Amino acid sequence: MKVLTAMEFEGIRIDEGFLNDYSKELEKEAKAAEESVYAQAGVRFNLASPKQLGEVLFDKMQIDPKAKKTKTGQYATGEDVLLKLASKNKIVDDILVFREFTKLKSTYVDALPLMINIKTGRVHTSYAQAVAVTGRLSSNNPNLQNIPIRTERGREIRKAFIPRDKDHVLISADYSQIELRIVAAISGDENMCEAFKTGKDIHNATAAKVFNVAEKEVTKEMRYKAKSVNFGIIYGQGAFGLAENLGISRTEAKEIIDNYKKQFPNIQKYMDDTIHFAQEHGYVQTLMGRKRWLRDINSANFTVRAFAERNAINSPIQGSAADMIKLAMIKIHREFNKHNFKSKMLLQVHDELVFDAHRSEVEKIKPIILDCMQHALALPNDVPTDAELGVGENWLEAH
DNA sequence: TCTCTCACG
DNA sequence: ACGTACGTGAGAGAC
Known part of the structure; x- marks a missing residue:
């Protein structure tokens, strides 16, 4: 709790000017895609409405005779649905571009500057310790655990996360393949x-x-x-x-x-054993002993039971990774205090930690961060953990 | 307030 | 025949 309080209090600096410029760019390109959709559809409507889009695509244009509906009777227009129609219909690309750019603009580029605290000039997220059932943290108001990275246009947004001043840089350190290492370690699969x-x-x-x-x-x-x-x-x-x-x-x-x-026979065995354990005890647990209760594990309903079984398999893995990074964070926090560093831990993104690092301290804190992460929690069967670290003038560069 | 969609690990 | 990969938070539209 003390570690998270310190991180929330510290906040992170955002390049407001950069985001404002980027907003205009996204707006222009989203509009172009939008107009192209209307031209191809032969009608103007609210493209941001999945309901209206479904009616245009599947009633008016009839681009898929086998169009699926959601449980409430609307046409499904999710990305997976549209991608399957993309090869035959040029309109789909424009819809997806519109969706991508408006999502980035409304959720991140326009929203983040409004969240800058007037007193500190920084953005302060809140971490919840008792929301995610697996023991992960969650982040809200704003959520800084889902800043885009997967697409070229989304990735740009990370350039807006910058060090507190000229004397600092950002450091990002992340665990490499942590969940798979935990699978290997818990299952003991030799290969x-x-x-x-x-x-x-x-x-x-x-x-x-x-x-x-x-x-x-x-x-x-x-x-x-x-x-x-x-x-x-x-x-x-x-x-x-x-x-x-x-x-x-x-x-x-x-x-x-x-x-x-x-x-990988022991991985299959781990899955069978874990489900069996859950059936007997009604819960599964992480390496540190965090329990997840699974009331549906013995349900007579196949779908409900299968869902609980997947939870039984996944929770010890995801939860043990959460245990590990929390231990690392506590270690790092103590080390930083002990050395009276000016550098601060700012963000946690499930397998990644982000720091504001004073330039004079970078080489000192690098090995401390890596050592704390790598040795936070020893895995069974001598499976090693590994972490990587990057330094940069913004979050994208540091990653 | 619910639904759909989509951003992340 | 059924539904089909885990965990989140948030914006927009619809009601």
Whole structure:
């Protein structure tokens, strides 16, 4: 609580001028996409309304005779739905561009400057410790744990997160593959533990096993698929989900998963054991003993029960990673106080910590941050943890 | 206030 | 036959 209070109190500096300029740019481009949509549709409507968009696409234009509806009877117009129609209909690209740019503008670029505290000139998030059921933190008002990074236009926004003054830089430090390391450690799967102990690229190593080729023979496509399986495993994904995710047949997806389970037998065992434990005790727990209660684990309803089973698999993994980074944060906070550093820890984003670092202290705090993160919580089966650190004039550069 | 959509790990 | 990958917060529209 003390650590989080200090971070909230400190806040982070935002480049208001940069965001104001970017807002105008996004507005121009969103408008262009919007006009293009109206021209192609032959009608003007509120493109920001999923209801109206659905009616235009599927009633008026009839671009998909098999259009799906949501549970309330509206046409579904989510990104996944639209992407499947993109190859045949040019209008879809413009809709997606409009969605992306207006989302970025309203949620981040226009909203963040309004959140700057008048007294401090900085943005102060609030962290909640008792919201996420897995033990993760959550961030609100504003949420600084979902600042864009995945798209080129979204990523730009990170340039607006800057050091407090000329004497400081931003440092970002993040755990590498922490959840997969925890899977390896908790399950004790020999192949996966070995991959981490020898410092291998885990997705490459997985691909070699799953597709039964030498590690040097792994293609980009094989690695991409293996990466998807690795993430899916953490969440209890099945063949349907993997197929959907990779755009492959369910048969191929099933083969990949079956092979995965064969190559990493103890991961399958971990999943079975964890579900069984939950059925007996009504909860699962993290490495530090945080419990998640699963009242539906013995439900007679398949869908409800399956959901609880996926929670049982995922929660100890996600929650143990949360335990670990919290311990690291406490260690770092104490070390910084002990050395009377001017540098401050500012943000936590689940597997990442962001710091305002005084230029004179950068080389001193680097190893302290990395050491605290790497040794916060020793994993079972001697699985090593690893963290990476970057320095920059803004959050994007530091990442 | 609910629904849909979409931003992050 | 069913539904299908976990955890969040927030904006816009609709009611």
